[in-house]
Amino acid sequence: MQLRKSAMSGTLESSDAMVTLEPGGEGIRVEITSIVKAQYGRQIEACVRETLERLGVDNVKAIVVDKGALECTLKARVESAAFRAAEIDSGFPWGGAIK
Amino acid sequence: MENAVNRDIPDELLVEGREVYQGPNHRQGYRYKKASPKSFIQTERQEGKVVSSLREVLELIGFHDGMTVSFHHHFRDGDYVVNLVMKEIVDMGFKDITIAATSLGSANDPVADYIEQGIVTGIQTSGIRGKIGEMVSHGKLKTTAILRSHGGRVRAIEEGEVHIDVAFIGAPTSDCLGNARGKGGKSDCGVLGYHEVDARYADYVVVITDCLVDFPNFPPSIEASYVDYVVVMDEIGDPKKIATAAARFSTDPRDLLMAEYCAKVIEATPYFKDGFSFQTGAGGPSLAANRFLEPILRKHGITIGWIIGGITAPAVDLLNKGLVKTIIDTQDFDITAVESVGTHPRHFVMSTSQYASPSNKSAFVNMLDYVILAALEVDVDFNVNVVTGSDGVLRGAPGGHPDTAAGAKCSIIVTPLVRGRMATICESVVTVTTPGQDVDVVVTDYGIAVNPRRPELLEALKKTKLPLRTIEELQQEAYSIVGTPDPLPFKDRVVAIVEARDGTILDVVHEIDPIE
Incomplete structure (x- = not known):
């Protein structure tokens, strides 16, 4: 997936996450701010990376502000941010691009 | 050395007669000579x-470096007393101060700066929240903090x-000799029971009020016979934050489900009979349990004998409806409770000693049938944490939790299975x-677990x-939702001791490594 612009998905509500994708640079860089970083920071990063890799996004900075989102929420936010950044606005894989 | 809840207590803490926790009744019957204050x-x-002025009081006392001062938390988030007194102590250049408070919260955030500056070097409290908790968790306090139940x-x-050198007692009303009450002024908190022990055991007792009334201010919570000085200040607290309007019943379906489960647990267990005793916390689901209790009481024609603890509007409501015979009050959380105490003929006050102390000859907690309590975490051994957050930082209050759980015939912990991405059952x-x-x-919202140590309760349920x-x-259900948490990045240094109610060491809190 080719990202064309910066895009964002999510909110700062409890149990949600706000994911911003900024295309460019070298490889996937993940920046995490999380209320559960000590216990889940490693898993949040792995989830974001895996989702981006499976979408075929390679050069991107992902900024995650996490308010205790479950993994399914986080994946959905990363996916929708990626589709927005790629300017894809139809034919969504409802139910999740990543199974 | 490992204690009875499998916690490793560093040997260097086991000095001056300190022991590790060895079970709830390890010290049962131990006779001791009570400490005594100077008079x-x-x-x-x-x-x-x-x-x-406060300055004049400190001069009259001969205040000096290294003293231990105490405060109560009846004003909760509206408290001005701690900050007023500590500012004066700091402005006068004193240092090495230990604060022995009944609880410390975000209203006392300025104390965190005094910890960082090395002026406050000791903290002993039953609750530690806000910046003070962060400061202690990040290793800024010179000595090891001590956390105790009420x-x-x-x-x-x-x-x-x-030993408390000076007790500073914020009092909504006082007369010129120091008879102090929790009512009748502009910062009413209802009761002053948390500080009664301080009045009896501190060398100096200073009553701080913003409403001086005619002598005698009766019936007093703090008797003038214990009081050295009275200081009148403009404001000792923010009335809006001292006693809030009665909390509305939670409409959160998860809270309501858990509250209904709690009431049904009570209905189905053997101590549910006329005259039973009851205490509940002030959290959403605990409060809501009162609403589900009422129809059950009516259905069986049962009246609650007495309710103790922190009192809120739902308990007062049950009293006014004749569904509870007596309330004996340690703390008032809302205006309804403040108004009722001392006004309703069966709504009394008591000291924290009467309420929960294991060192007197009878405490109310030992007569409790049911208590409903909240938790930050509960583990598979049924151990409860109410003091450290999921990030390992001090942000809670043992309060009366350990005392009531130990005393009650049936202690019920109510907590959602997960909070955000935090497994409450871990x-x-x-x-x-x-x-x-x-x-x-x-x-929990996902089901009810009975401690295997209580097979008779399991049979009943x-x-x-x-x-x-x-x-x-x-x-396992919790972990399937949120994932298995990584261990917290603790350092070796112990920043706080958690004392069991009998004074043995139940656990320690380590310094947390800040994550970036």
Whole structure:
């Protein structure tokens, strides 16, 4: 997936996450701010990376502000941010691009 | 050395007679000589003890470096007293101060700066929240903080484990000799029971009020016979934050479900009979349990004998409806409770000693049938943590939790299975504040677990339609939703001791490594 612009998905509500994708640079860089970083920071990063890799996004900075989102929420936010950044606005894989 | 809740207590803490926790009744029957304060002979006639300022009081006392001062938390988030007194102590250049408070919260955030500056070097409290908790968790306090339950704090004072040099007692009303009450002024908190022990055991007792009333201010919560000085200030607290409007019943379906489970657990267990005793916390689901209790009481024609603890509007409501005979009050959380105490003929006050102390000859908690309590975490051994957050930082209050859980015939912990991405039911709590042996039933939105140490409760609940699970099943369900948490990045240094109510060491809190 080719990202064309910066895009964002999510909110700062409890149990949600706000994911911003900024295309460019070298490889996937993940920046995490999380209320559960000590216990889940490693898993949040792995989830974001895996989702981006499976979408075929390679050069991107992902900024995650996490308010205790479950993994399914986080994946959905990363996916929708990626589709927005790629300017894809139809034919969504409802139910999740990543199974 | 490992203690009875499998926590490793560093040997260097086991000095001066300190022991590790060895079970709830390890010290049962131990006889001790009570500590005693310094006092003086007063033969002359008195015209009053009112002193013009805090500074003058500190000068009259001969305040010096290294003293231990105490405060109560009846004003909760509206408290000004701690900050007013500590500012004066700091402005006068004193240092090495220990604060022995009944609880410390975000209203006392300025104290965090005094910790960082090395002026406040000791903290002993039954609650630690806000910036003070962060400061201690990040290793900025020079000595090891000591966290005690409400009853444990009284015990520590009575056994002489902590000696209070000066107790500063914020009082909504006082007369010129220091008879102090929680009512009748502009900052009413209802009761002053938390500080009664301080009045009796501190060398100096200073009443701070913003409403001086005619002598005698009766019936007093703090008697003038203990009081050295009275200081009148403009404002000792923010009335809006001292006693809030009664909290509305939660409309959160999860809270309501858990509250209904709690009431049904009570209905189905053997101590539910006329005259039973009851205490509940002030959290959403605990409060809501009152609403589900009422129809059950009416259905069976049962009246609650007495309610104790922190009092809120729902308890007062049950009293006014004749569904509870007596309330004996330790703290008032809302205006309804403040108004009722001392007004309703069966709504009384008591000291924290009477309420929960293991070092007197009878405490109310030992007569409790049911208590409903909240938790930050519960583990598969039923140990409860109410003091450290999921990030390992101090942000809670043992309060009366360990005392009531130990005393009650049936202690019920009510907590959602997960909060955001935090598993409330976990493999091992960060910090043990109430030993699993004292916890009988855990109510969650995903089901109810009964402690295997209480087979008779399990048998009783099996006759109901309540969703019973094992604690391990609940823990696994929680982890299947949020994932298995990584261990917290603690350092070796111990920043706080969690004392069991009998004074043994239940657990320690380590310094947390800040994550970036």
